[in-house]
Amino acid sequence: MQERSEPNKEDPFPHMEAIVRQRLTKEALQRYGNIRAADQLKARQIIAILYQIIQSGKVQMISDAQLKEMLKGMNQQRKMNIRRV
Numbered sequence: 001m002q003e004r005s006e007p008n009k010e011d012p013f014p015h016m017e018a019i020v021r022q023r024l025t026k027e028a029l030q031r032y033g034n035i036r037a038a039d040q041l042k043a044r045q046i047i048a049i050l051y052q053i054i055q056s057g058k059v060q061m062i063s064d065a066q067l068k069e070m071l072k073g074m075n076q077q078r079k080m081n082i083r084r085v
Contacts, residue, residue: 013044016051020062023054027064035071045074 024032036043049070053059059066 013047017047020047020050020054023050023060023062024067025061025063028062028067031064031067042074046070 021029021032032043032046035046046067050062053062
């Protein structure tokens with residue numbers, strides 16, 4: 001009897017995270033680690049955004065200041081969404 005093979009549904013997150021982590025400065029990596037420990041969903045969102053930025057070739061390294069600015073933008077966008085509801 002043959003086993004039914006399912007399509008490969010591996011999570012791309014570990015691969016994306018590995019690429020992004022290589023491009024974070026020491027301080028940014030520490031900040032990301034703190035966020036990841038506190039909020040897995042937010043960490044995934046951050047990795048997805050940073051991965052797209054890296055793939056587009058817009059940045060070589062991501063500093064802590066750049067990461068902070070991105071987080072501020074995410075928080076402002078979240079506040080606007082809350083107000084609309």
